[in-house]
Amino acid sequence: MFKILDKEKLALSIFRFEIEAPKIARKAKAGQFVILRLDEQGERIPLTICDFDEKKSSISLVLQEVGKTTQQLASLSCGDCIADVVGPLGKPSEIKNFGTVVCVAGGVGAAVILPVARVLKGVGNKIITILGARSEELLILEEELSLISDEFFIMTDDGSKGRCGVCTDILKELIEGGCDISRVVAIGPVIMMKFVCKTTEPHKIKTVVSLNSIMVDGTGMCGSCRVTVGGETKFCCVDGPEFDGHLVDFDELINRQRMYLEEESLSLELHDVKRVECRCKKHKKREGN
């Protein structure tokens, strides 16, 4: 059992959880993930480790309520327990002084990119961050990211904060403006990562993406997480989650992520019905904060 030490609402339907996991906290490196299972009936879902604190023996995970499991997790409060957390899984990010690194973060990707950007900054890179979201209320970790960035841009689809548009607009301007970019790290929705890669490819700027495929075991045993990279099948859980974005078959990934859409919505519907029933019976357990 893994205890929830802290819970914070970062934005509309986005939460940060601090979970007691001393062994994982000691071993985790930026870019790695855990797989968790909430209870006996639960599925195993991967979540990237956003922060780890050896002293507090804890790791932090950021999640957005999208399906049944994330909703159920979001309804837990401090002191509640998660049945299983396994990790750290996947390869850590490649950390080196590359020169200037542009970090492009979309949505909850901001939480995943934060530890990577922090370590990259720590080894001497110049960090330019482009933080994007659909609208202002979905922007997260603005302060934390701006603090470690040498240059910082905000983009929202509707212009409610920062500039109106998509992350690649600024990236394009930077490239065309002659900014000497050594590397781009893009983490966010697959479609965003795809377009970032399309933007950088003609300029041969190395672009690293972090992929979130559907997983079961997370140790290379099942192949559920397979992605095509450079024409070869790779397992996201052990070969990734970070890959050279110019080699990734994003369309296949988008398709594979949609594999269980029908099942997911059924699951969610049933869960919603249960939640409403629970609330009627005044079994109020959810939404601690």
Added chain:
Amino acid sequence: MLKGSSVDARSTKREKVIDRLEQNNKQVPSRIPVSEQTPKERVSNFNEVTLGYTAEQAVAEASRCLQCKLAPCIQGCPVGISIPSFIKLIKEGNFRGAINKIKEKNCLPTVCGRVCPQENQCEKLCTLGKKGEPVAIGRLERFVADYERESGKISLPKKKEPTDKKVAVVGSGPAGLTCAGDLAKLGHKVTIFEALHKPGGVLLYGIPEFRLPKAVVESEISYIKKLGVEIKTNMVVGKITTIDELFYEGYDAIFIGVGAGLPRFLKVPGENFNGIYSANEFLTRVNLMKAYLFPKYDTPIKKGENVVVVGGGNVAMDSARTALRLGAKKVYLLYRRAKEDMPARKEEVQHAKEEGIDFRILATPKRFIGIEGRVSAAECVETRLGELDNSGRRKPVIKEGSEFLLAVDVVIVAIGAKANPLLPKATPGLKLYKEGYIATDQNCVTSKEGIFAGGDIVTGSATVISAMGTGRKATLEIDRYLATLK
């Protein structure tokens, strides 16, 4: 129990049997059949197919044993169970004695009685088998093991005095459980590290409920725990800790039994369409995650109407029969070699056939076709047998122009596994074979001091019992090694 009289009765009976064999033109009394769920009944449930002997049936079957002095059957048993002795005890009605006899050599009798390929092992060498049907050793083993389990009174063997030695066992499949159980009996302190959230390895995620009920696996695991073995789940060794760190934490020896792991794919176009699974994924979703109970359980699975399974081993049979139980209307099984080359147990092939699996022998998929990202058809091609390959079987060669289409919505690729590099990569200095399997000598000793390995990560995909056999071998070697430490 009047032991003396039953021994006399036995010896006269045995003589009689032998006499009869000789007189009756070497006729051997035939096996006591075991009851099974009918094919029609069983394809709509996940309950166990073979129901097992009753006490009367077991005694009757045990009475067929000739109690040969040389006991060739024992040679066929990878863990060396004293087969004639336990069968004699069954015949005498001493079922507890029989199970204790088995447990001297085998920690997982309820499992072995169900999934061992006895027809290629002990039963193959049975003297009766030369003239007729061999003694149903596997069914007898299962009977006494179930007898004990159902009685709820599980006897624990005598453990040796505790030593002050600590052993880490990585992986809780058949190799790891055997090694851990045996080492605990020898008085050592054993901790198992399991990567998944539940122990059991392939017994849990791989072999389906209808062949090996999970309650059976759980009772075996609780037995191992009662022997004093500690099991830590959610521990991916190579990630959260390493072999070297385990030594640092005070373990004196380490046994690696992590299984082969990495699934093989066909490497044909379209293989990543949705609806195409490795057998590992398909079976793990169903067995470990209980996807067949979705949405009560959260893990989903695509239940196909028309399913193609590729492969000819037990895992392929398990996948095909599982697909059927999930509600498939039609399940094809494609195998690219000859029927005789199928590595699956005869009984499994037989069961699969009875249940209506459509065997397409000498055929293989060439590519998969999809609609909107989901597999919709498999373009297959016939094969013929060519020259012998290095597995000693005739190599399948594609027959040009023999393409045919199967409309499918789920495909399960069950063509074996490769070595998972996760742990070896995190263990510098550990010598590997070419394909990434861990190199060991006959006695499971690896190239690094204090590290032993067994099961599929050494041998490549094999059977539960052969993994257990290596677990047992490693135990002896580890015990010897620990004695050399001060």
